[in-house]
Amino acid sequence: MSLVAKLMDGDRLAFARLLTQIENEELVGLDCLSDLYPHTGRAHIVGVTGAPGTGKSTLVNRLVLHMRSVEGGKEAERETIAVVAVDPSSPFSGGAILGDRIRMRDLAGDPGVFIRSMASRGALGGLARATAGVVQALDAVGFDIILIETVGAGQAEVDIARTAHTTVVVSAPGMGDEVQAIKAGILEIADILVVNKADIHGADNTLRVLRTTLQMARPTREGRGYLIRDEVEADGVMWDPPVLATVATQGEGIPELSREIARHRSHLRDSSEWRVREGERIRSEMELLLRDHLTARFMTRQPDGRFEEALERVLTRKLSPRQAITALLEGEDEWHAKSEGKK
Amino acid sequence: MTGKKLRVLIAKPGLDGHDRGAKIVARALRDAGMEVIYTGLRQTPEMIAEAALQEDVDAVGLSILSGAHMALLPRVLELLHQQGQQDVQVMVGGIIPDEDIPRLKEMGVAAIFGPGTSTQTIVQAFIEAVGAGPSRG
Ligand SMILES: Nc1nc2c(ncn2[C@@H]2O[C@H](COP(=O)(O)OP(=O)(O)OP(=O)(O)O)[C@@H](O)[C@H]2O)c(=O)[nH]1
Numbered sequence: 516m517s518l519v520a521k522l523m524d525g526d527r528l529a530f531a532r533l534l535t536q537i538e539n540e541e542l543v544g545l546d547c548l549s550d551l552y553p554h555t556g557r558a559h560i561v562g563v564t565g566a567p568g569t570g571k572s573t574l575v576n577r578l579v580l581h582m583r584s585v586e587g588g589k590e591a592e593r594e595t596i597a598v599v600a601v602d603p604s605s606p607f608s609g610g611a612i613l614g615d616r617i618r619m620r621d622l623a624g625d626p627g628v629f630i631r632s633m634a635s636r637g638a639l640g641g642l643a644r645a646t647a648g649v650v651q652a653l654d655a656v657g658f659d660i661i662l663i664e665t666v667g668a669g670q671a672e673v674d675i676a677r678t679a680h681t682t683v684v685v686s687a688p689g690m691g692d693e694v695q696a697i698k699a700g701i702l703e704i705a706d707i708l709v710v711n712k713a714d715i716h717g718a719d720n721t722l723r724v725l726r727t728t729l730q731m732a733r734p735t736r737e738g739r740g741y742l743i744r745d746e747v748e749a750d751g752v753m754w755d756p757p758v759l760a761t762v763a764t765q766g767e768g769i770p771e772l773s774r775e776i777a778r779h780r781s782h783l784r785d786s787s788e789w790r791v792r793e794g795e796r797i798r799s800e801m802e803l804l805l806r807d808h809l810t811a812r813f814m815t816r817q818p819d820g821r822f823e824e825a826l827e828r829v830l831t832r833k834l835s836p837r838q839a840i841t842a843l844l845e846g847e848d849e850w851h852a853k854s855e856g857k858k
Numbered sequence: 859m860t861g862k863k864l865r866v867l868i869a870k871p872g873l874d875g876h877d878r879g880a881k882i883v884a885r886a887l888r889d890a891g892m893e894v895i896y897t898g899l900r901q902t903p904e905m906i907a908e909a910a911l912q913e914d915v916d917a918v919g920l921s922i923l924s925g926a927h928m929a930l931l932p933r934v935l936e937l938l939h940q941q942g943q944q945d946v947q948v949m950v951g952g953i954i955p956d957e958d959i960p961r962l963k964e965m966g967v968a969a970i971f972g973p974g975t976s977t978q979t980i981v982q983a984f985i986e987a988v989g990a991g992p993s994r995g
């Protein structure tokens with residue numbers, strides 16, 4: 516049986532190993548991913564992001580439990596769920612402690628749930644690329660819902676949010692992260708806002724701040740830059756990001772959150788936005804790949820030391836970075852003369 | 859662009875309730891550049907084998923203080939084998955009586971660390987066990 520056939524047949528070990536190959540960007544894995552690609556495009560991809568310790572994993576645990584326990588549902592009708600939990604790598608050792616499973620122990624033993632932990636590995640753009648690959652593989656083998664947990668509010672999270680159809684931003688009272696969230700522009704990527712730890716003093720305040728900020732932001736809110744307002748408004752269904760309070764440890768607010776996630780999926784499907792987002796998502800993935808490939812190809816074609824030589828000239832301010840790259844691209848030796856002449 | 863990282867699962871099976879040792883080992887392994895999936899307390903053999911599979915780890919480190927090692931370890935090894943994960947190295951730390959050690963090794967436990975083993979020794983043993991394990995085609 517071919518690997519793809521094995522995967523579609525539910526060989527979980529082969530699948531888990533494929534995810535490792537994708538994460539490591541090994542050629543065998545990437546080739547297999549290409550073979551799987553025609554089977555992607557069905558899953559609902561949901562990003563869950565927010566500052567450290569806001570309760571994302573606890574929330575995901577409860578949410579998945581809820582989604583898997585829809586009353587009266589037969590096993591075959593229940594949606595299968597994959598969780599991708601991303602934690603930062605240590606900048607010092609390159610290692611990582613991936614601890615999100617601690618809070619997801621209730622999900623153990625459910626064959627309809629698959630959890631995979633990933634380290635950010637610090638590479639610029641690399642995480643988004645690896646996550647996108649892992650998510651595609653999960654999608655291809657048939658998971659109905661894929662939840663991606665990421666920490667923080669930096670560029671990496673925004674990039675990951677772009678791989679999601681629905682982005683849930685989690686905050687908690689008393690962490691000052693309502694301000695942080697606004698600063699980092701994370702509100703702009705939020706389709707659903709959650710104030711978790713609503714049992715803690717100060718939750719009302721956090722809820723109020725978020726609601727007010729959203730209201731103030733909305734008239735000028737161009738969304739993600741790829742939300743084509745006119746088109747969406749023409750459909751008569753502008754999405755208003757709801758703000759929900761939850762107590763993940765007790766399961767409070769979880770059914771509401773689950774409902775809002777499903778409602779957002781319907782919203783995307785009913786409006787033209789699903790297509791718009793898919794198009795934008797795939798475009799940015801292709802552009803990223805193109806950039807990587809062109810860079811790699813360019814580098815291998817350079818004679819040894821040529822780039823370093825150019826770098827040196829930029830360091831000594833004989834050339835600007837732009838001039839250096841232009842010269843390298845043109846493959847001219849003229850730049851030698853030029854920069855020599857300036858002395 | 860490609861990069862392999864050693865992936866390790868650290869779990870604390872059994873019912874005794876403190877995981878300080880497991881956490882120290884997890885940190886030491888991280889500081890040695892490994893990706894450590896930490897699953898916490900009260901893990902059943904089923905949970906451990908399943909997590910090892912989903913996470914595709916190279917090694918599993920178990921901290922057992924409860925004295926239940928002769929009940930827990932054979933089951934973990936059996937499940938790993940059943941799932942085709944016989945190349946995953948199983949390492950054990952905790953209070954294991956000397957007389958049980960030969961049997962555990964025979965069953966396939968790659969290394970056993972008694973109380974007071976330095977983290978350096980443990981990290982080294984993980985690196986060696988994974989390097990020495992059957993390679994994956
Ligand atoms: N009081 C209260 N505590 C909560 C709630 N939800 C989570 N916690 C606690 O908050 C702590 C962090 O929870 P996690 O779920 O690990 O948070 P996280 O956002 O996933 O953390 P990182 O992945 O480390 O960023 C734990 O001690 C949880 O028990 C809640 O609703 N109320």
Ligand SMILES: [Mg+2]
Pocket residue numbers: 571572573614615664
């Ligand atoms: Mg977490």
